[in-house]
Amino acid sequence: MSIREIVDSQGWEAFRRLEHMALQQTCTLERRVVATGGGIVLDGDNVNLMKGNGRIIWLRASPETISARMVQDRESEAFRPPLTSTDSITEIEETLAKRAPLYKQAMDFLVDTDYRGVDEICDLIIGNIKVAD
Numbered sequence: 001m002s003i004r005e006i007v008d009s010q011g012w013e014a015f016r017r018l019e020h021m022a023l024q025q026t027c028t029l030e031r032r033v034v035a036t037g038g039g040i041v042l043d044g045d046n047v048n049l050m051k052g053n054g055r056i057i058w059l060r061a062s063p064e065t066i067s068a069r070m071v072q073d074r075e076s077e078a079f080r081p082p083l084t085s086t087d088s089i090t091e092i093e094e095t096l097a098k099r100a101p102l103y104k105q106a107m108d109f110l111v112d113t114d115y116r117g118v119d120e121i122c123d124l125i126i127g128n129i130k131v132a133d
């Protein structure tokens with residue numbers, strides 16, 4: 001089921017429980033890169049699990065960049081339900097304003113992704129990991 005289908009049929013609380021269970025299973029694996037959804041930090045237990053099993057990297061982007069990426073991703077709207085009743089850019093701004101302190105608290109380091117391609121972002125992540133080791 002997509003996130004939208006889970007939320008529509010069972011609600012956000014059920015989705016967050018499933019998300020936590022998936023994270024628990026993922027954290028039993030070794031040497032993995034895991035891309036979580038942005039809401040993973042809403043549960044402190046999730047942050048503790050991630051911190052105990054690796055590094056947390058905040059891939060920060062501006063609301064405009066996030067909006068542009070969502071528009072380019074044809075599956076985004078069908079896959080993910082809205083988080084608020086506002087328009088897309090307002091929703092992104094409101095969501096980031098609420099979550100930014102949680103991301104900042106949870107992260108080991110951040111990489112600004114605005115105006116950067118995938119290869120450059122990966123190089124920055126690898127560089128940060130090498131410095132931390």
